[in-house]
Amino acid sequence: MLSAMSVYCNAQSSFQYGIIPSINIIKKFPKNWSANFKAESRQSIYNQKLKYDYLLTDFSLVVTKRIAANTTVGGGYLLRAEDGEFENRTIQQISFSKKYSGFRMAHRVMTDQTFAKNSKPELRLRYRISSEIPLEGQSLDVKEFYLKINNEYLNSWQGDEYDLEIRGVALLGYSVSTVNDLEIGVDYRLDSFIDGDPRNRIWLSINFFHSLESK
Template sequence: MRSIFYLTILFILIAQAGFAQNRFGIMPQINISFKLGDAWKVNSKLENRQILYQNPYDGIGGRAEFERTDLDLIITRNKGALKGLGAGYLIRRYDADGGSFLHRFIQQYSFSRQLTGWSLAHRFRTDQSFRNDEATQYRLRYRIGLEKPLNGLEVDPQEFYLKFTNEYIGILKDQVGNMEVRAATSVGYNLNDNTQFESGLDYRAESLIRSDTEHLLWLTIGFYHSF
């Protein structure tokens, strides 16, 4: 697992250095979750994106700007025959173009397996995004995630853990298809059973089918708390 972690970081850094059209920035987020009765769980996330470097940018490479803010809410069934099914809503404010908004409806199914010394999680998701004066965007997503404690077989309070995720996204907008690939790796600290901190790198390759592929690298900082 440590080899995967270091190789992923090396691949991301090499890729970013070699591509002409790219962005680098910081992506902090706050995740809050709580139970809704015995059978449902609610997860809310507030995420910002601050671009620190981008090339090209109107002929001026390297200009920084605050890009956008996301707020989403996902409700998931956590018991019974429908365990893992969920739905939610996201609203996004784009700061770079004067404060326009995007609205997104989300449907998903997720499940995980606890194995000796690590856990494996799968998530299948569809979403539909709406924005003024633009065609509706439809996406089909699959994400796989691995989590491994860095001490022992389980993540205990005041211990570190390693997380790796890989996601593939199919996109359809205005009858034109596209694809996006994401890979993220992070180190987390489990303060207690309800609170975690994570920090790492999130690499994304967007518009893979078109010629204007864009490569993005984000420094992620996350706070997680459950009630």
């Protein structure tokens, strides 16, 4: 571990700062089905120098089904528009959640496959642990704040190359109404540290959620 830390400290790290706003539309269906449509944009404001740069836009749809009290499975599709080209991604996932006294914890295992015209397919295996903590009582009610914390590990294989990305997210959320939530916070991502110079990306994450049904 000390050796790995030494390699990281001695490597030439790069830093990028930017904004990731997103809009989520959630719809529930009979028999424990639900769908989440998400539109997300990524914009850089600093990458080794102060400069605004539009990076990409993602459109995704993920459909899930609750198969047990605390378990859901799902699949979906993501379309990415970047540099005038498009990437296609297929998604599969399973999630487990449990409510404790004063907070909820969830685990998600996801696989995805990304296909683009001028690059090799990328396969990823992801694990995320997350907690949602009401800040004004034991449960979240309308007009109350909450804290959401995520930690995710993304294994990536593309051709004969492997990389690991580590993400840490801390968001302050507010339940605006029975159908709307707003979150804002920091999304930190570290990758390229195994065989290259570490890349640090720090995003201001702004997420809006709208449910087509009241809570």
